[in-house]
Each structure stands twice: as C-alpha cells, then as structure tokens.
Amino acid sequence: MTIVRHSYFMTIRHVRELLRQPWWIAVTLVQPVIWLLLFGALFKNVINIPGFHGTSYIEFLAPGVVVMTALFASGWGGMPLIDDIERGVTDRFLVSPVKRTALISGRLVHSSLTIAIQSVIIVVLALIDGAGFPGGFGGVVVMIVVAVMLGAAFGAISNGLALLARREETLIAIMNFVLLPLTFLSSAFMQQNLIPTWMQHVADFNPVNWAVVAGRSAVSANPDWGLIASRAGFLLALLLVCLAFATRAFRTYQRSV
Amino acid sequence: METETQNQLQDTAGEEVMIEADALVKTYGKGEKAVRALDGLSFRARRGTIFALLGPNGAGKSTAVKVLTTLTRPDEGKAAVAGTDVMGSPDRVRRTIGVVSQGTGVDIQATGRENLRLQGQLYGMRGRVLEQRATDLLELFGLADAADRIARGYSGGMRRRLDIAMALVHDPWVLFLDEPTTGLDPEVRADMWEQIAALAAEQDKTVLLTTHYLEEADQLAARVAIVDRGKVVAEGTPEELKSELRGDAVYVELDEPAADGAVRPALEPIAGVREVVVDGRALRARAEDGGRAVPSVLQALEARGIAVSSVRVARPSLDDVYLRYAGRTFQEAESEDTEVKK
16 A cells, blocks of 8 residues: 555656646657657568558558557656665665665656557558558557556666666666667568568567567457467566666665665 | 564653664675675664664665565564564555655655645555544645645755655654665755754654764664664764764874874873874874864974974864774765765
8 A cells, every 4th residue: 555655656746747848748749659650661661571461551560560569668767766865865775664675666757648649649640641450449549558557567676776876777678778779679660470580480489579570469350369368468577577676776776875 | 682573662760662673785787796784783763753763875874774664574683663563564664664766766756745645545544534634734734835846846955854754754763764865955955954853842753863974873873773784883972973083182283294103102191182193294192182182282382392383172073983983083984985886
C-alpha cells in the first residue's frame, strides 16, 4: 500500500516536471512521428520484395516504430536520476522513509504513460497514412502493452546503471552501444524471414523483437495468441529481473556513498 | 559501555543521550586506493543541545553523518539515534530524524511548497495538516513570498533555508546539519546561525552540526568534538577546549628574521612564558597572562638588540586547539586534504 502511494507521489513529481517543459513535450511528441514518416518513406519499396506479406509498409512499420520509441524513451530514462543524484535529491529521499522501489517505479510509471501517449499518436498517424490494423482496438491495446513492458524493463536497466555509474557519460556510452543495434537486430523494419539467417537467430533472443513480433501479430488480421502470450511472458520475466537489478543497485549505491 | 539500543541512554551526568556513535569505521575503495574515512569515531550528543563535529574537509564528518542518518553503513562500530539502533532499524531512525546534507537536496524543478509537500507525504502527512505545516515553515524561513516559485530561481541562501524547512516538516527529534552554511555569504550565515540556535533552544531539538568553520562551532555548539583523520581527537565545550591550552597566545613580528637559538634563551626565563617558537620574522609564544607578559618580552628582546615591528595578544582560538590535538593547523590540514583528493 505504502509502495503504491509513494510511487504515486513520485509519478506526480515526474509528470509535473515534464509538463513544465513545453519544448520537451514537443520533442517527445514529434520524435515518433518523424521515425514513422522517415522510415516509412525510406523503406516504402520493401513491399515489392518477393516474399513480403501485406500491401502497406506503414501498417507493417507502425508496431516497429511503437516499440522503437518505447525502447529509446526508456533507455535514456536513467539520465534524470543522475541529475537527482548530483543535486542531492536522491540522498534526501534515501534518508526518508520512502520505499526504495517507489523511487524506480515512479519513474517507470511516468515513462510508461509517455510511451502510451506516443504510441497512440503513431497509431493515429499510421491510420491516416493508410494502415488498416485489422486486429482492431483490442489488438492496438495489446501492442501498446507489450511496448510498455519492454520500455519498463529497459527503463529499470537504465535507472540501475545510473545508480551504479553515476556519470552521464557512462550511461550515454552504454545506451548508444546497445539501443540502435537492438533495434536493427529485430524485425522492426524488415520482415524476419527476409533478413540474413544469423540475424534471424539473434532476433529470436532479442527482447526488442519479442515486443515487435507480439505487437505486430496483435494488430494483424489473424493474431497468433500463442505467440503473443509467449513473447509477453518473456517480456514480463525480463521486466521482473530488471526491476530486481534496479532495486539492488540502490544497495550498491548506498554502500559507495 | 552500554549495549542497550532500544531504551534511552543516559550519560554519566544523567542527561539523555540522543545520538551515539561508537567506534565507527568506514573504508572506501579497496587495496592501495582504500581511504579510511572513519577510523574509530565515537561521540555522544545530549538531548536538546547542539553538538558540533569540527574538522577540515575530508576529516570524516560527512561520512559520520551519512552513517548516522542511515544513508550508508559502517564497516564496524555501532550507532544509535534516539535510542534506536541505526543499522538494526533504519526505517525507525528515519522517522525520528531530519537531514540537511552537504550541498542541497532541493528539487529545483519544483516550487518551494511542492518540495515541502512531497517531503511531508513521504512521512505519511497529508491534507490540511500538511498544507498548514508547509505554510508555517515557509513563513518561518522567510520563503512565504517565494513559496510558489520554481526553486531553480532561488538564491543559495533560500535553497539552504528550504533544505532546513524540508528537514523539519515532520517535526523530527534530531536534526543533522552537514555543513549548513558552507558557500553562503557572511550575512546570510549569521541569519542561519540564529535560526539554528533557536531550533535547539526553543524546540528542544537535538542538532548535530558539522562544520569546518571554527567560529561556527564556537558560536553555536554546546559541545564540540574535533575530528581529524576519521576520529575524535578532543571533545568538550568550546570554553573547556580553549582553556585546556592554558593561557594566551602572544604573536611578535620581528623587524628582521632571527635564529631560534638567539631568541628563545632570552624569553624562557620570563615567568609564565612557554612554548616559544621562532619562524623567520614570526615569534610565537604562550603566556599565562598575555597582557602582563608583553612588557617583559619586549624588554628582553630589546636587551638583545632584536627590533620588534608589532605585538599581538590573542585569547586561544579553536584553531589553536586544533593545532594542539591534530598536530597541524586547520589550513595545513585543509590543503593536505586537497592534495590527497587530486
């Protein structure tokens, strides 16, 4: 109960912070739109490749962009925590009775809300651009949920790394190294059976691909619920591991201060 | 040594002990790079008083505060606040204490009132009680006009006052102030002293203050523990510490550098004059009664043909106390420390 209340207080704090930075809201909202339009135009002719199923690249791409947006938004999620550490805010919280988990979950709830809003914008824009999403409203909701799960997992990793490294440069280096390759080692932009064989194998173990595959199937005409459930299960397991890591990182942080 | 942790401790004078540190040891890093920040630090602070840990930067004061406020754990030793074991029941300790850490803990993206509100919520306060408490504290610390402005625009002094207001929101018994006036203007510092003094005097709060300003400890604290290299090297009231030095300091500036051997025999026969040290043009001595000793000192120097350009007599300062117990002056300790850090 206390954890829920404390998480709520922290979420309010982060949301308020975001609302006070209109230019940042603008960037947050415009970024996914740019991904969708840019990649949509760049890879438009993908549908002409023999073996590609479907007639609309935008419809194929949208789940990929939803997941990519979730991944990037969360991957950088640890940066504001480093700010808090440098400003002494984190230490102030740590000597109060606040639940440690709430310090992480407040940030994750906040970024999940952002991801959900960004996803809705992408979906609406894709619809305008000709996507059909035969999976319907329910399918879209499932797609957003798996994207949020992936985002929360990477957000937890990013926050945990922020506590361990305590330097923006380190976090930037790690995330630069990880985020784009993970995106491209998935079927976000290209049907999985059309990418090189070794990449197909790597993609099977890539959490980003779990989210893309599950989300895309959910909005398709014939969702494969078995596949969706298994990938969502993997993502849930990953999320729990990442949360445990982030909470433990507090202990390591407290030993070193 | 008492081992009880759940009941209020009493010291030998029957006073209630609110903060107890017992042989705390804390090392950062491993192997050759290891730094022993606390090396058996012990002290006890009584209820309703201001207790100061005085020492140069890097002496271990902040580490002691971090241990006592549950932020970090010591490698060895015990600590209790308000009778509760700090390592055993950290959450219980957190509810009893308010902490102002070095630097600031203000969220500069939120207003003063929002900072206070969140802080209160974390201690389970809510509704009208919390709003009223926030308003009162903003008023008390002169932040009423700035209450609904974003703290990014606050001056250093305002942020510091907000820090203290936040530490007080849940009306804690014990207040930890880690270098509360570092980096503030002298006038702002004087205001801050008044407010800190009032907390102990009027609200029965026990305050643990760390500082590297000698005047600050002298002015505010009922008792001072001098900390050097992770341990307490001397403890007492500021007056006790100073009187242990027996006598005043006499500083004589010579016209020309003189040899130690030439000056010392001239002055040592004078009754009440001790510890004569000559360093170039500077002559330093201790005297039971500085004012009385000066004429004889001048006479003796004149007799040897040593010209004097100025004489100064000073009551012993905490700086002298520090020199005596740590074996180096405050400034030396500070600069040594900066070199180590580099």
